[in-house]
Amino acid sequence: MTKEICVPAAGESVTEADIVTWYKEDGDYVEMDEALLELETDKASMDLTAEAGGILSIKVEEGTVKVGDVVGTIDDSAAKPAATVAKTDATPVESSAPAAAVKEEKTGAAPHYAASHPSPAAQKALGEKGLSASDVSGTGRDGRITKQDVAGAAPKAAPEKVVKKEEASVAAVATPGERGTRREKLSRLRKTLLTRLVDAQQTTASLTTFNEVDMSAVMNIRKHHKEAFKEKYNVGLGFMSFFTKAVTIALQNWPLINAMIDGDEILFHDYCDIGVAVATPKGLVVPVIKNAENLSFAEIESTIKAYALKGRDGKITLDDMSGGTFTITNGGTFGSMLSTPILNRPQSAILGMHNIVQRPTAVNGQVEIRPIMYLALTYDHRIIDGAEAVQFLVNIKQLLEDPTRLLIGM
Incomplete structure (x- = not known):
């Protein structure tokens, strides 16, 4: 069947x-x-x-x-093929040996029709490497040549000859230092990002407000407890858990930041689903930490770690990215000092984290060197007034500079 x-x-x-x-x-x-x-x-x-x-x-x-x-x-009616005969020693041999070895392995049985016949993908790979089917030994079912067979085959050595004019011109183009160009097709994910980012810029009244936070207290907590934390929970204690907890408390204090426009109405959320921007080999994705306000530091860190691994392997699903009421993006991991994040529509605000730099700071009338991070909050001015956005960001600053507030939700 x-x-x-x-x-x-x-x-x-x-x-x-x-x-x-x-x-x-x-x-x-x-x-x-x-x-x-x-x-x-x-x-x-x-x-x-x-x-x-x-x-x-x-x-x-x-x-x-x-x-x-x-x-x-x-x-599914086809029987599973029997295990192939164990291959002979795989160590490289003299160039004249493979042909003889192949002859010795052959039996008197008639070869299968698929023997030495390349699959579609293998045929394409043969053309790219300048090989023919006769140059490759098939290890697939019934002797069929697979893409892996072609990948493992040595490129065909070019015979010594006078280089033609056309070939010389092609070689010249590939010479290092030349002003070459190339084109790559946009991935579907990249095309979607392109459309969504332009839409966010053109359909919202985006405005960004900034502040700075002294990370000394958070860094001291990490320094004193990171080893015990990792030993107990099998995950590192990073900055994202502190920021996520601070954001959820601030969102509950300023619920309009956690809302979004829905037609002629404002849709409020009594929960905090926090999107975390993750850079992957295929582009930026934003998986969501559901009900982050109810999670512990360890649960937040474990969720972020799982998303990072799935993003690296290209395994993030649609369910992982569904919903989201607010987004955090961390350009500091790449060395960004300051930026203006773009809204993740239909959300109304996004927080941008940046790198931590030792800066001279006035503390009780004295100049001290402190680890400072600049924060950026981009918000949709259509429903969020500047006063609310600024106070929301100040609330996050207060929570991070005095992390004991995170324990009592102030």
């Missing part, structure tokens, strides 16, 4: 996705629940797994597909 591999629904607004890569080759035997391919939607990347074990047949190798499209099939 043949089972279709269909593009699943991935949220209300998601109607299509891009095929990033197939983990398996056409004709491979796959196990149930084994990852087959990676899809990228407007909001996240996700793996599509096999619903049954069997022989994979790829229908759509790459490109954009819509929800419900069939990208491949699995023949």
Whole structure:
């Protein structure tokens, strides 16, 4: 029986996705629940797994597909192939040896029709490396040449000859120091970010207010308790947990900062779902810490760590990023001194953290060197007045400079 591999629904607004890569080759035997391919939607990347074990047949190798499209099939009536004969010593041998070794391994049985036949992905890789099917030994099912076989094959040595004029011009373009150009296709995630960021700038009355915070007290707490904290909770005590707790208290004191415009009404939230901007290899994503006001420092740090790992591996899901009433972004991890964050629509405010720098500061009439961080709050002036935004940011400053306030919610 043949089972279709269909593009699943991935949220209300998601109607299509891009095929990033197939983990398996056409004709491979796959196990149930084994990852087959990676899809990228407007909001996240996700793996599509096999619903049954069997022989994979790829229908759509790459490109954009819509929800419900069939990208491949699995023949679950096909028997699982027997384990292949153990390979001979894999150490490199003389260039004349591979051909002889192949002949010695062959038996009197007639070769399978798929032997030495490349899969679609392998065929493309062969062209890129300038190889032919006869230059590569297939290790796939029934001797089929896979993409991994091509990747492991040595590029074909160019024969000694006089370089043609056309070839010389191509080589000249690739010479280091030349003014070359190249183009890369925008990923679906990047195109979505492009649209959302421009929309935020054009549809809101964004304004940014600034303040500075003396991080001495927070840094002293981390210094004295970080080892015991990590030993007990198996996660580090970072700055984000302090800022997240401070933000949730300030949002409860200034609920309009936690609200958003919904048509002709203002939608207030009695909970704090805090989005944390995470830089990933594919772009910026904002997973959400749900009900952050009810979480402990350890729970916040564990959630952020889990999101960071998922972001690194491209495994953040739509559920991880759904909702959010306020966002925190930390440019300080990259060395940013000061910035004006862009609103994460439809939210009405976003807090920007920056790097901590030792600066001369007036303390009780004396100049002292203190670790100072600049804070930036961008807000939608359509519903948030300047006085509220400034007092909200001052509240965060007070909570961080006197962290005992975090314990009593002041």
